[in-house]
Amino acid sequence: MSADLPKAGQAVAERLGAWIAGVAVRTLPDEAVYTARMLLLDVAGLCVAGRREDYIAATLAAADGTGLCTALGHGRPLTAYDSALVNGTAAHGEDYDDTFEGGPVHSGAVIVPAVLAACEREHLGGEALLKGIAVGAELMCRLALVAPKAIHTAGFHPTAVLGALAAAGAVSASLGLTADQATAALGIAGSTASGIIEYLAEGTSTKRMHAGWAAQSGLRAALMARGGFAGPRTVLEGVHGFYKAFAPSRTPDFTPLLDGLGQDWVMPSIAFKPYACGTMTQPFIDCAIGLAKRGVQAGEIVSITCNVGEGTVHRLWEDLAVKHRPPTPYAAKFSTPFCMAVGFFDGRAGFGQFTEARIHDPDVLALAAKIAYRIDPADEYPKNFTGHLAATLADGRVIEIRQPHMRGGAREPLSPAELEAKALDNFRYGGWDDALAEAAGRWCRDAFSAPDLAALTALRR
Incomplete structure (x- = not known):
C-alpha cells in the first residue's frame, strides 16, 4: 500500500460501507421513516403524472424486452435497470420532485426507483425497501454537503453525479451487502456517475434522464459489487477521485458527510416542492x-x-x-x-x-x-x-x-395532508381514476410493512 493512501478501513468509502452494512430498520428514527414514506408517495405520483409525456415514450423505446420490475403507470414489466431508468426519468422529468436545501440534490427521484427495482428483482419486502430509501436519501444529502456549489460550478448536475453513488449505497443496504461489498459498490459507482448541465442552453430533456440514469447506474454498481467486482476504496478522496473530477474548484470537506452518521439523520429535512419548477x-x-x-x-x-x-x-x-x-x-x-x-x-x-x-x-x-x-x-x-x-x-x-425560506422545506414543511393531496392530483393528472389513485396512495402508505412488493403489479396500468 502506498504511504499516502489511508489505512485499511479508514478510506471515506470504507467508513460509509461499514455504516451502510450496519443500518438496522428498527433503529431508524421516526422522522426518517416518515420522510422515506413521503418520498415513496411523492415519487409514485410523479411517475404516473409523467407517464404519457413524449420523453417517457422515448425512454421506453430504448428499453430491451421485459423483466420482473414495474415502471409505475405502464403495463409492460421491465428489467430492473430499465424500470429504474424510466421511473427515475419520470419522477424528475417535470422538476416537481423533492430537494435537499443544503445541496441542492433531488434524492427521491434517484433513490426510490433504484430501490424499488432492486427489491422487485430480488423478491424483497417492505423492510428492505424502507432501509434502502432511508440510507440512500441520507447518503445523497450528506454527499451534497462535501463541496457545496462546486459540482455545479464545474458544469455537472449534482443529482446526476452524486445520485449514482447514493443509489449504489441504497441498493447495497436493501440487498444486505457486507461492508466490503458496499465499499466496492461506491467505488464502482464513481465510474458510472455522469450528467452535464448543458441542457440549460436550449431547454432540452437531458436533465430529465439524470435521475433515472443515476438510479440504474447505482443499481448496477451494487449488483456488480455483490458479484465480486472491485472498486477503488479511495473513490471519494483520491488524487483521481470523485470530488477531484466533479468539484475541482473546492477542497472537499468530509466532516458533514461522516460526523454523526447513523445518529444524526439529515434526510428528514428534505423539502417537498409546492411548484413544478426549479x-x-x-x-x-x-x-x-x-x-x-x-x-x-x-x-x-x-x-x-x-x-x-x-x-x-x-x-x-x-x-x-x-x-x-x-x-x-x-x-x-x-x-x-x-x-x-x-x-x-x-x-x-x-x-x-x-x-x-x-x-x-x-x-x-x-x-x-x-x-x-x-x-x-x-x-x-x-x-x-x-x-x-x-x-x-x-x-x-x-x-x-x-x-425567508422555501415553503415545503424544513422551516415550513408541507403537511401530510398536503403531500397526499399532491400525490393524488398527480395520479389523476396521469389519467388514473379516483379508485386507482387512492389505491396507489394506500400502497405507498403501507408498503414498508408488506412481506413483498407483489402488489406493485396492480400499478402496471
Whole structure:
C-alpha cells in the first residue's frame, strides 16, 4: 500500500460501507421513516403524472424486452435497470420532485426507483425497501454537503453525479451487502456517475434522464459489487477521485458527510416542492403571488428587481434575455422571471403553467421582461433558499416582499395532508381514476410493512 493512501478501513468509502452494512430498520428514527414514506408517495405520483409525456415514450423505446420490475403507470414489466431508468426519468422529468436545501440534490427521484427495482428483482419486502430509501436519501444529502456549489460550478448536475453513488449505497443496504461489498459498490459507482448541465442552453430533456440514469447506474454498481467486482476504496478522496473530477474548484470537506452518521439523520429535512419548477425559483414565486395578492396589477409594474444568491445566477437568471423568453416549456422551469410572472397571474406553478401556450402568452412575457436581478453577497444559498422582490410601480411606489425560506422545506414543511393531496392530483393528472389513485396512495402508505412488493403489479396500468 502506498504511504499516502489511508489505512485499511479508514478510506471515506470504507467508513460509509461499514455504516451502510450496519443500518438496522428498527433503529431508524421516526422522522426518517416518515420522510422515506413521503418520498415513496411523492415519487409514485410523479411517475404516473409523467407517464404519457413524449420523453417517457422515448425512454421506453430504448428499453430491451421485459423483466420482473414495474415502471409505475405502464403495463409492460421491465428489467430492473430499465424500470429504474424510466421511473427515475419520470419522477424528475417535470422538476416537481423533492430537494435537499443544503445541496441542492433531488434524492427521491434517484433513490426510490433504484430501490424499488432492486427489491422487485430480488423478491424483497417492505423492510428492505424502507432501509434502502432511508440510507440512500441520507447518503445523497450528506454527499451534497462535501463541496457545496462546486459540482455545479464545474458544469455537472449534482443529482446526476452524486445520485449514482447514493443509489449504489441504497441498493447495497436493501440487498444486505457486507461492508466490503458496499465499499466496492461506491467505488464502482464513481465510474458510472455522469450528467452535464448543458441542457440549460436550449431547454432540452437531458436533465430529465439524470435521475433515472443515476438510479440504474447505482443499481448496477451494487449488483456488480455483490458479484465480486472491485472498486477503488479511495473513490471519494483520491488524487483521481470523485470530488477531484466533479468539484475541482473546492477542497472537499468530509466532516458533514461522516460526523454523526447513523445518529444524526439529515434526510428528514428534505423539502417537498409546492411548484413544478426549479428549486431556487420557488420562494420567488411565493413573492410574486404575494405581490398579486396585494392588489397590484401587471400594468402598474414598471420593474421588478430581485436579490439573489450568486450561485443561482448561471442556471436561473442568465442569459437574462433567454430567461425572459424561454424557448421551451422545460426551459421555462429554470427561468426565475417566467416562473414569477406565471405565478403572479395564475397563483400557482403546476403542470398547467409550463405549456407551449403559456410560454408564448404575451401578458406573461411582458411581465417577465420587467424582472431583473442583483447579487446579494449576504444571501444564504445554498444553506437556505430565500426569495425577494422590489417592485417599482408607475405611481412611484416601491413594494418589497421577502420569502425567508422555501415553503415545503424544513422551516415550513408541507403537511401530510398536503403531500397526499399532491400525490393524488398527480395520479389523476396521469389519467388514473379516483379508485386507482387512492389505491396507489394506500400502497405507498403501507408498503414498508408488506412481506413483498407483489402488489406493485396492480400499478402496471
